[in-house]
Amino acid sequence: MKRLIGYARVSTTDQDLTAQRASLASLGVELDGIYVDHGLTGTNRDRPGLGQALAAVRAGDQLVVTKLDRLARSIPDARDIVDELTAKGVVLNLGGSTYDPTDPIGRLMFNVLSMVAEFEADLIRARTREGMAIAKAKGRLKGKAPKLSAPQRKQLLRLAAEGEHTQAELGEIFGVSRGTVQRELHRQFTL
Incomplete structure (x- = not known):
């Protein structure tokens, strides 16, 4: 007896799977036969x-x-x-069109669609890099905001110079991780 097993995925946790679930249901997949990944990209095979x-x-x-x-x-x-x-004897159904990987035409169509999907992903990455470069050139992309304000940084460096507190204790005092304290101290000595 042939069963339809559905798979849906969205790349970010903000995205919704409702449209994909509805589309899979309209293709005959039972709701309990739909497996999902939420917040994982298609480039990550470990889903x-x-x-x-x-x-x-x-x-x-x-x-x-x-x-x-x-x-x-x-x-x-x-x-x-x-x-x-x-290897399992399973056919792939893409949006209602079946691609039997044992059939030469089905395999060709699948390979063409795979190339298009990879090309599309490459275009998205290229556009993102281009947009970030433009934003950086215009001064709109400044990076992550510092965890400590300038006065906090000054006080952290003063306390660290006194040598009465460990880096972990300084992190607790300022409400940041020990790694943040280490980066601030390293930044001070490399400037």
Whole structure:
């Protein structure tokens, strides 16, 4: 008996899975057969929901995803997943279109879609780098705000110079981590 196992993923914790769940349900996937990853990118292969979905499928089943980029964002990762599905005798269903990896046409179509998904991910990264460079050039990208204000920094350096407190104690006094204290002290001596 063929089962439909669904997989949905969003990259950030702010994103919502409702549309993907609804789309999977409209493709015939039972709600209890949908596995999800929330806040994980498609470039990260270590995704618990994907692992559960791949463990759930058996020979003759279909793994259903709304779009290929929800499953993988690189060609090697997509191929690894398809090889695993092929070994199990599972067909991939992308938004209602099935791609049988044992069929030459299905394999070709899947490879083309994988290349498009990877290309799209590369474009997003390039646009992000470009946008950050423009913002930095305009002075809008200043980096992370310092944990300590200028007066706090001055007091931290004074107390550290006195040598009466450990770095951990200084961290407690100022409400920051020992690592932050170390960075401030290092910054002082390298300037």
